[in-house]
Amino acid sequence: MHRIQRRELLIQGSAALVAIAAIRASPAYAFPTQAGEEVVPWLDQPTENPNPDGIKTQLVWEDLDSWITPNDKFFSISHFNRPTIDEKTWSMEIGGLVKKPLKLTLADIRARPRQEVVFTVECSGNHGFPFFTGGIGNARWAGTPLAPILEEAGVLEKGIEVVFFGTDESEVPIRDVKMKQSFARSMSLADAMNPDNLLCYEMNGAALPAPNGFPLRLIAPGWYGIANVKWLKRIEVRDTRFMSVMMARDYVTIREEDHNGETVWAETSVGRALLKSAPAKVTRKGSDYAIVGAAWGAPIDRVEVQIDQAPWAPATIDHSEEAEHAWKIWSLPWANPSPGEHTVTSRAVSTTGQVQPAMDDPLIAKKHTYWESNGQVTRRVKIA
Template sequence: MSKQTTRREVIKGGVALAGLGALGFPEWGLSAMAQGETLMEFTDLPEGGVNRAPTPDRRRLDIRDIDGPLTPADQWFTTQHYGHPEIDRATYRLRVSGLVDSPLELSLADLRGMPSRELVFGFECSGNGGPQNSLSSNGRWTGVPLRTVLERAGVQARAREFVFFGADRGDEEVVFRTAAPITVEQQYGRSLTRDLALSDEPFLAYDLNGEPLSVHQGRPLRLLMPGWYGAPNVKWLSEIHVQEDQYLGKFQTHWYRTLKGEMVNGEMKWKETAITKMRLKSFIARVTAMGNRHKVLGVIMHDGTPIRSIEVKVDNGPWQSATLDPSTPEKYSWKLFTYDWNGATPGEHSVISRVTDTDGNVQPTAEELEVKKTFLERNAQQARTLIIA
């Protein structure tokens, strides 16, 4: 079991707020709902609220229920293309092949025997959007750096592309010009360039929040690219193939991309870019009341660049500074923030947030993103509407 005490356990266990500091949870940063706090009603949700399990192999997070920096493993969002493959952990082997000096077949025990590392990393699906933003979560992962495995295999000088295949697979139609579509079986695959694969960032995870990965999260092993969207974080990782040529698989070059206009030399150029690092984004998760006081809780998704500021605006009022929750300091953790909303009046209101990082990137408005013609990477500012009783 995980040695970390969760906020849920603190609240349910009846620990006095005055003692939270001793457990590492500053009272002013507590994102769990306190006793006596009432959830305000959002008016922008579909009838019936958030469908947490639309199909047996998919999960969504109800962000109104966030009660701490880490998302419980059984609430983590998950989505995939080919369902859940059945993998026997006792016979599982991670194969490393291609342009390496020593091809490898590593068991789960082999991987667990390597020097381990922990990584707090939150990410979202590139198709995640408001108002629900239910395809986002945050966790503490345990595993081994990808570079450790690649160094054991010995990467050859000609190697330029590192392809990661999951055990999940299905039939796909490949279209080539005017020829009839060709149906072939394909695995889910993504790739990294040499400089990225051999950097200190990529991570092979086998535990989430102190427990072995569930089948929803890619048991027994998944690739993690800190600061990136979910698509590159290949679940049920079964093969790493090292090659010289660029990998052009469906989920690398076709399915996950953005079409966006950009002015170049006074002319609009339409550019297609790959889905990799997360675009800076914030969203409102809930609004609560305790007596006549109201508190806004929100979430920031980001690529690891430090946050300079987070602001909240109510109705047509001015932007006001919000407070980052000190419980989410890790570089790649999602960031929680709170805003004390004073003087809220009964009736319907709108609440919106915007975030700025230390590189000067500001979360864009919907109008600024009108030049983006595809629906992935949805990071526009979005107002939430709610009723104050």
């Protein structure tokens, strides 16, 4: 599975030139859908999900019609079991290398200062498999900041790593031994103290749904979904780097790197989200066509779209709803598309000039695991 379909999204379109109309200077609002507008379905649909218990409720790109993803349409992933938790008996411990260990109930956490953040969460395996293309969603998360709680506990001088343990657990085989382990991820103390990090109990104005981590989860804006630990039960400060199954043995990106003509295999733990975009849908209203998509993972400067092998054209970003850690919705009018099959590819460009890599870029082509699949996404569509 580690080499599965690394290049399944390579551009396959014809070289036919297509007239593209784009007016960046004028306002463009992708939502709501206009009356009489129809979605032209993609030809390349995801294959059947072989793990419906572990991966639930993926985003259907053609259904994207709002900046915020509704709770019932938000993707959910479980690596171990999906625990059922009674909030009346639930509590969370903060311990390890701290001066004052804490034990907090949900009521204790709700009584603390409330903070919101709009954050687009993406699984780092999204677009890494032909059946997994909807592991992303944008929500308004609410909870209490993590940093003041760590400050109250008083991290000791030796403490450098903060580990987040979930209630979900499983037996994990390590060599010849099976060990019962809770899901766990960690980050450095400096990263954990980011004021944007929340102990989250609310999603889009409602209690956190069970599939998304009820009663409490970590929300770490700017990080891949794997770092946003669900069903929290313990936070522990340690004096060494934490090397769990989800940090050092799985969710590890393996990539070939060229060092003066010598191939070196680099292994890095999945952490912060990477720059990415994707076409969401093609719409038609009468004889007018448009392409709508999203871009995320870094501060976005612009998005460009290529139809078949035509030159890249600038899309227009919808600025009607924005937030620092949320995706940006973009659109591009498509004038007079010729009948037949076409390919649509998007690439995002960050404010620092970084360009979303093509599928033949060494960053993607020399990657031998499916994590951090941020290569350019190409979709196929047929115009009648």
